Amino acid sequence: MIEIYNTLTRQKEKFETSTPGQVNMYVCGPTTYNYIHLGNARPIVVFDTVRRYLLNKGYQVTYIQNFTDVDDKIIKRAIEEGEQPLVLAEKYIKEYFKDADALNVKRADKHPKVSEHMPEIIELIKELIKNGYAYEVEGNVFFDVRKFEGYGKLSGRDLDEMQAGARVEVNEIKKDPMDFALWKKAKHGEPSWPSPWGEGRPGWHIECSAMALKYLGAGFDIHGGGYDLVFPHHENEIAQSEAVVQEDFAKYWMHNGFITINKEKMSKSLGNFFLVREILDKFPGEVVRFYLLSTHYRSPLDFDNEKLEASQRGLERLKNCYNLLAEASGSSEESIEASEVEKQFEDQLVHLDKSFEEAMDDDFNTALATAVWFDLAKEINVYFKDKQNDNATASAANLQRAKDLFNTFNQVLGVFKADQTTGNILMEEKDSGDDELVDQLIQLVAGIRQQARKKKDWDTADSIRDGLKELGITLQDTPQGVKWKR
RNA sequence: GGCGACGUAGCCAAGUGGCUAAGGCGGAGGACUGCAAAUCCUUUAUUCCCCGGUUCAAAUCCGGGCGUCGCCUCCA
Structure with missing residues (x-):
């Protein structure tokens, strides 16, 4: 039984899907105005792993991850590069997939883009205006936060206390400083789409509501993203979605912790970020992924080269073990008598299988799961040692069991590239030529x-x-x- | 100011009431080896930031303190 920490309730909850055997999940994807940095990579890898584990548990999973391809930052960057905003966005979507592939991240079932969902977005805004949750001012549309009773329930804030903080943009045309834009009136030269309120483009939050509702419907199972999206992005998504559907938007809200540099959040504004591809120049994708999974997803993860090097050495250990396993398969025996060594080994494999599942069931504790993986490697190495000492041949059946388990761990954590159909790990395929x-x-x-x-x-x-x-x-x-x- | 997270060995990191405090990296010693590599064995936290308290029992719960970080503004 899986337990998931739900940001909404601030506790671990039993995971129960709304449709038995089926999981619908939505993860906020990147705004594509640049190559992704390590901080962007964490949720991508984390939720890919969540998805993999759910699949491993036998669920059908529908996984949606959007691209925000209409946004202020894209427009700004496009002007700098003398490029059309949508062309620029498209370019970085392509680049995104290169990085994601290197990190062994599977494609979502659908990667919807904002630019391709204007009708749905406009429809949703119309609905909000009709319900009295939104209002138009001079070609802009705002969400009226005071109208939505549960506003603040995800991030645990109170509207009045937030006012006291006073770090809110002053904007006379809004009824309340906390009201947020659903539709922004176009300025000259900006990309825009026609709407009942004139030419403009959607606000940041409405896109995710529109696309999640379109592909998954209200009350879907898991909504994920980085912790910094809790407020305001996800809070606003909840408000605008639930104001329309009048039921829970999503059930489990999952948020990953930050990547830090010298314990400070990696962010573009601080300028302390590393692009994924810069790191990939120095380390294989499998190392980066393994490192990202070496800590529980909700904890902060500090980054530096030494830590990646430590991950790389650890991974080397797993790799050596798998190579040993692969080589030994050739010289194993089908019918081997059930010696004490064989029996113990088999018991251990059963036990490790269970431990791994327990770790992942507990809010996707990949740090514990990787420890189990190391334990597996140890058991396998000891098994070979014992066999060698006894001058005996390995049992084909047990070897296969060990290999299957190793491959299963890898399928869930997605560290090593594996054969799509068999799940067998592919070790450094020699890439042809010379x-x-x-x-x-x-x-x-x-x-x-x-x-x-x-x-x-x-x-x-x-x-x-x-x-x-x-x-x-x-x-x-x-x-x-x-x-x-x- | 409001809200929240965290502080476990040289480093990274699980564990959140009860067997010997996982695992990885690094270090030390040993086995194997011509020497290595890989692997195995032993070892590396009598103690979990500090001080009180609750309890038969606390790293784990409560109170206080110190320290670090995050969100409240675009951010994964």
Whole structure:
């Protein structure tokens, strides 16, 4: 049974879908005016993992993630780059997918864009005006927060207390300073769409309401995003949606914590952000993803290169283990007697399977889940050790069990690239071309080194090994012969 | 000012009332190896920011203090 921390109720709740076996979830996607930074990547990876786990549990999942392609920041950036705003937005949507792919994030079932949902947005605003929750002033439409009784219920705020804070934009045409724009009148040269209130474009929040309601309907199961969206974005989404549908907009509200740099929030205004692709220049996507999942999603996560390096080394350990598993499959035996070692190993696998599920069931505790993954690697390594000590062959059945479990963990956490249909992890596929030649050359050099070793010419053997190491090729002498990896 | 989160080993990080305080990185020692690598074994927090309190029992609950951070304005 899954428990999810719900921002709305400020506690963990049992997860119950409105339709048995079916999960509808909506995650706020990026405003595409630039390449995404690490802070943007966190929710993308976190909710991709949530989705993967729900699928693993047997749910049907409909996953919607929008792109905000109509926005002030896009317009500003477009002017700077001498580009049409929508063209610019489209460009960064393409770039977004490159980063998302590198992080092994699956495509949403639908990636709706604001620019393609003007009729739905306008319809929703019309409805709000009709219900008396919104009002028009000089071509602008505002949501009347005082009319919506539950305003503040998500973020735990009180309208009057917020006024006291006084950090609210003064705008004489609004009835209340906290009223927010549903429709903005177009200024000269800005992209605009016709509406009953004249040429203009939607406010920031209404898009998500319109698209979520269109694709998922009211009362969908999970709405996710970064913690900084709680207020005002999600608060406003709730207000404007529920004012129309007159029922709960979404049931479980999930928010991920921030990425920090020296404990300070990574943000564009502070200028302390790192683009995902800058990081991908230095580290593989799998390392970045693994690092993002090494902490519980609601906790802050501090970023620096040393932490990624630590993640990389940890991941190396898992990788070595899987390689061992893959190699051993070839020399295993079908019918092996049920020795104590086999039995214990099998029991451990069952136990680890359960532990992993318990961890993920508990509000998607990926930090605990990865610990279970390391435990699995340890068990597998010990198993091989025991087998070697007994001079015995591994059991094909148990090896397969271990491999299946390893692949399952990976399917949920999505760290290593895997075969779409089998779920088998794909280790460094050699990408064609001259790699075959490289293979042969290494075989040749390694062969020469072996001859030197036979003659106990350690100097030659070691200098070959050291030389290859400098080229990024690691040689290992094992009882089964020489192994190498790049 | 309002609201909220956090403070666990050298670093990262689980655990939120009761077995020996997970796991990873790093360090130390050992096994294996010609030497390595990989792997395994042992070790690295008598204690969870501090002070009180509740309890048979607290890292975990309560009160106070100190410190760090976030939201309240565009932000994932």
